[in-house]
Amino acid sequence: MAGLGCARQLHNLFKQHGDLLAKLGLEEPNVIVLEGRSRIGGRVYSRSLQVQPRHRHPEFHQSRCIAEMGGMVVTGFDRGNPMNVLIRGQLGLGYHALLSTATIYDIDGNPVDAKRDRMVEDLFNECLDRVSKYKFKVPLPKIIEGNRDYIDQRRDLPSEGHQTIASVEENAAAQKQHARRFDDVEAVERQISEQSQFAPATPNLVRERETTCEGREMPAIKRFSQAHQPPNKPATMTAALKLKTLGWKLKPGVGEEQDIDLDPAASVPGTTLGSVVEDAIRQFGDLVDLSAQDFRLLNWHIANLEYSNAVNHDRLSLFGWDIDAGNEWEGKHSMIIGGYQSVPRGLMLCPTPLHVRKQMVVKKVSYGGPDGASLPGICKAHKSPVVIEFEDGSTFDADYVVNTIPLGVLKHGDVEFDPPLPQWKLGPITRLGYGVLNKIILTYRQPFWDTNRDIFGVLREPDNRFSLDQEQYAKHRGRMFQWFNVTKTTGVPCLIALMAGDAALDAEKDSNDKLIAEATSVLQSVFGAQNVPEPIEAVVTRWASDRFSRGSYSSAGPAMQLDDYDAMARPVGRHLHFAGEHTIGTHPATVHGAYLSGLRAASEIFEELVGPIKVPVPLFTPKRSVMRTTKRKLTLDEERATASNGSSGSNNANSGGNTPNDARASVRRRPEVPELRVEEHTLKQPAGRRQQPPRLDDSPYELFSEANYQRASKICEQSRRPGKGPPTPEEVRAVTSKMWRKASIEERLPYAEEASERSDKYEALVQKLLREA
Numbered sequence: 086m087a088g089l090g091c092a093r094q095l096h097n098l099f100k101q102h103g104d105l106l107a108k109l110g111l112e113e114p115n116v117i118v119l120e121g122r123s124r125i126g127g128r129v130y131s132r133s134l135q136v137q138p139r140h141r142h143p144e145f146h147q148s149r150c151i152a153e154m155g156g157m158v159v160t161g162f163d164r165g166n167p168m169n170v171l172i173r174g175q176l177g178l179g180y181h182a183l184l185s186t187a188t189i190y191d192i193d194g195n196p197v198d199a200k201r202d203r204m205v206e207d208l209f210n211e212c213l214d215r216v217s218k219y220k221f222k223v224p225l226p227k228i229i230e231g232n233r234d235y236i237d238q239r240r241d242l243p244s245e246g247h248q249t250i251a252s253v254e255e256n257a258a259a260q261k262q263h264a265r266r267f268d269d270v271e272a273v274e275r276q277i278s279e280q281s282q283f284a285p286a287t288p289n290l291v292r293e294r295e296t297t298c299e300g301r302e303m304p305a306i307k308r309f310s311q312a313h314q315p316p317n318k319p320a321t322m323t324a325a326l327k328l329k330t331l332g333w334k335l336k337p338g339v340g341e342e343q344d345i346d347l348d349p350a351a352s353v354p355g356t357t358l359g360s361v362v363e364d365a366i367r368q369f370g371d372l373v374d375l376s377a378q379d380f381r382l383l384n385w386h387i388a389n390l391e392y393s394n395a396v397n398h399d400r401l402s403l404f405g406w407d408i409d410a411g412n413e414w415e416g417k418h419s420m421i422i423g424g425y426q427s428v429p430r431g432l433m434l435c436p437t438p439l440h441v442r443k444q445m446v447v448k449k450v451s452y453g454g455p456d457g458a459s460l461p462g463i464c465k466a467h468k469s470p471v472v473i474e475f476e477d478g479s480t481f482d483a484d485y486v487v488n489t490i491p492l493g494v495l496k497h498g499d500v501e502f503d504p505p506l507p508q509w510k511l512g513p514i515t516r517l518g519y520g521v522l523n524k525i526i527l528t529y530r531q532p533f534w535d536t537n538r539d540i541f542g543v544l545r546e547p548d549n550r551f552s553l554d555q556e557q558y559a560k561h562r563g564r565m566f567q568w569f570n571v572t573k574t575t576g577v578p579c580l581i582a583l584m585a586g587d588a589a590l591d592a593e594k595d596s597n598d599k600l601i602a603e604a605t606s607v608l609q610s611v612f613g614a615q616n617v618p619e620p621i622e623a624v625v626t627r628w629a630s631d632r633f634s635r636g637s638y639s640s641a642g643p644a645m646q647l648d649d650y651d652a653m654a655r656p657v658g659r660h661l662h663f664a665g666e667h668t669i670g671t672h673p674a675t676v677h678g679a680y681l682s683g684l685r686a687a688s689e690i691f692e693e694l695v696g697p698i699k700v701p702v703p704l705f706t707p708k709r710s711v712m713r714t715t716k717r718k719l720t721l722d723e724e725r726a727t728a729s730n731g732s733s734g735s736n737n738a739n740s741g742g743n744t745p746n747d748a749r750a751s752v753r754r755r756p757e758v759p760e761l762r763v764e765e766h767t768l769k770q771p772a773g774r775r776q777q778p779p780r781l782d783d784s785p786y787e788l789f790s791e792a793n794y795q796r797a798s799k800i801c802e803q804s805r806r807p808g809k810g811p812p813t814p815e816e817v818r819a820v821t822s823k824m825w826r827k828a829s830i831e832e833r834l835p836y837a838e839e840a841s842e843r844s845d846k847y848e849a850l851v852q853k854l855l856r857e858a
């Protein structure tokens with residue numbers, strides 16, 4: 086993802102700024118992607134299922150049914166997710182928005198009591214609230230929050246920022262203290278075997294079974310799982326009082342004044358998030374009675390957190406485990422119909438194919454040293470600053486290299502760097518964590534689950550099912566603890582079970598038969614033995630054993646330092662750059678993070694070549710000149726429209742509707758030519774385009790204002806001094822708004838009715854699109 090995103094961005098920048106390159110006497114550089122595998126997409130892999138149904142669901146338009154092996158969930162399209170631009174704006178891919186209501190089933194197959202479920206979740210969140218006080222003090226930006234009104238009006242506040250400088254300095258000091266607490270320690274890697282597939286011979290048909298339980302809102306979603314939303318608020322009540330307010334009954338003899346103390350656990354050398362959370366659970370257990378079911382529920386939440394981080398919480402930094410908190414996108418989590426891999430494919434192919442060479446397994450990167458000095462060893466024969474050596478013995482010369490090789494592969498030492506990477510780069514490679522999440526993907530002839538639900542949870546028990554010992558829960562809690570119904574996006578009735586934490590590593594060793602038998606028995610416990618057949622096809626991922634990823638994604642290892650992700654991103658010398666999910670501390674371990682890191686690396690290289698990209702100052706044109714530009718554009722547009730009508734001979738300026746208003750509308754509506762080309766191209770792509778419903782949800786005032794625009798404009802004109810020119814749209818809008826305020830209820834009514842009718846229509850259209858998705 087990072088590599089293709091970077092290549093596409095560089096390709097575009099070079100095309101867009103050809104004049105700058107020419108001025109510097111440079112030819113347009115070649116951008117080449119070198120990929121070790123025989124496919125593109127890396128950890129975004131929508132693998133074709135072997136069993137393709139003869140009669141595909143009429144609403145599934147894709148050419149093949151797939152299993153999502155890796156990245157799968159788009160974590161909300163709003164608040165700046167770049168995937169929004171790619172998926173909805175440029176590639177126009179169909180997607181399914183996930184429902185956040187889900188049911189958690191207990192070991193006996195019954196849904197967990199909603200009240201108890203909520204109480205335990207609150208208790209777990211209280212644990213995280215309390216450990217959050219040990220988090221790294223991330224430096225605050227100089228401006229924390231601007232004045233929303235000023236931002237909307239694109240104006241600067243005269244004195245912004247000064248209030249937060251003191252807190253910035255305070256944080257910087259705290260951060261240095263944390264950084265000194267650790268030395269580099271870390272080393273873990275797993276055995277090798279292939280990602281595998283299993284297809285039992287005997288298919289089975291089953292009767293669909295209704296799930297009647299209500300379901301719960303899944304815990305606030307973090308990254309692509311549903312982990313705890315970091316609270317960042319200090320505990321203000323004693324632990325006992327807090328538990329009481331959450332509905333827990335205190336043990337006899339426990340007073341409301343009783344608190345818990347996590348400082349001793351947090352100050353033990355080598356402390357981790359897990360060790361302190363477990364201490365918190367133990368201390369909470371002294372205040373209230375926790376049953377075995379409570380432990381199962383608590384450990385379900387821990388498994389969920391381990392899913393987010395692809396590692397046992399005992400191997401997460403207490404100080405930095407949620408370093409990206411606060412950067413989440415907004416909007417519903419979604420999955421791409423026909424597979425997430427359409428996104429890297431789109432990056433590779435649209436609007437023109439990039440140069441991608443597959444099966445080029447990199448063995449060595451010789452980059453001339455951090456200062457770009459002459460190349461040692463084999464590279465003396467080459468003139469270029471970087472030489473890449475492949476496993477088959479061939480070499481490739483480059484001016485610049487962006488290394489997007491996953492952190493797991495770097496940790497494993499599969500790629501040699503000449504000269505070796507400096508210590509400031511090796512430190513973060515060692516300290517950052519890199520764990521594994523695995524999936525068991527099961528397809529069936531018929532669904533036997535509630536097809537209207539997207540997610541359900543299943544509690545897991547330790548070897549001793551009545552155990553009240555927290556330690557015993559770690560091994561099994563992540564085994565098939567969360568299930569996704571992905572029928573709508575894969576094209577066949579399909580469930581995906583997640584294997585998180587220790588269970589993910591165990592899955593790499595277990596046989597397919599064992600895993601599938603266990604998954605079937607978990608499903609039978611929930612849906613009834615008679616209803617759950619053997620799957621017709623099953624796929625088990627083994628990401629730790631995959632030589633091109635050696636795990637799933639990065640995390641905050643126990644010894645991580647605050648700026649480790651930033652150090653991973655920094656280039657070594659001028660010619661060796663880095664990108665990938667492990668190089669972006671604001672959005673690590675995600676597809677969008679990988680993509681953003683690719684954009685960042687592209688701008689670094691572009692700047693190396695042609696200097697900084699000029700950002701217009703001021704970034705936003707002041708109001709008056711915006712108006713003048715718009716006016717100029719309108720005039721130009723009118724002139725063009727007149728000219729083209731005149732030349733075709735079919736119309737003249739007065740009869741053909743080329744009034745200033747029409748011209749204004751056409752300026753607003755007409756997409757730029759490149760956009761049109763992209764749209765035209767993407768419409769032809771196999772993934773199929775889902776059209777956005779036209780916006781029909783105007784407010785009554787907007788409708789009123791549109792209908793009365795001319796009238797208001799005339800009023801404005803009449804009150805203007807002669808020679809002052811026509812009124813600006815702002816001035817007209819000020820009048821329409823005055824007219825609206827003065828309008829009686831009767832006058833407003835028709836607009837209110839029309840707005841409500843439009844809103845219903847819009848809602849119906851959205852629902853229809855959602856159903857189709």
Ligand SMILES: Cc1cc2nc3c(=O)[nH]c(=O)nc-3n(C[C@H](O)[C@H](O)[C@H](O)COP(=O)(O)OP(=O)(O)OC[C@H]3O[C@@H](n4cnc5c(N)ncnc54)[C@H](O)[C@@H]3O)c2cc1C
Pocket residue numbers: 086087088119120121122125126127128129154155156157158159160309445446447448489490491494499500522523524626628632633634636637638664665666667673674675676677679
């Ligand atoms: C099971 C799983 C579930 C996930 N779920 C989600 C999710 O729901 N949402 C989300 O946002 N993210 C998810 N992620 C994380 C996301 O997929 C990754 O963060 C992202 O795809 C990483 O992109 P990248 O470009 O950094 O690395 P990659 O996509 O791994 O790209 C690195 C490339 O380098 C190549 N390579 C490796 N070694 C060599 C070599 N020696 N020579 C040549 N090429 C080499 C690889 O083949 C690969 O193509 C998930 C990941 C996994 C594994």
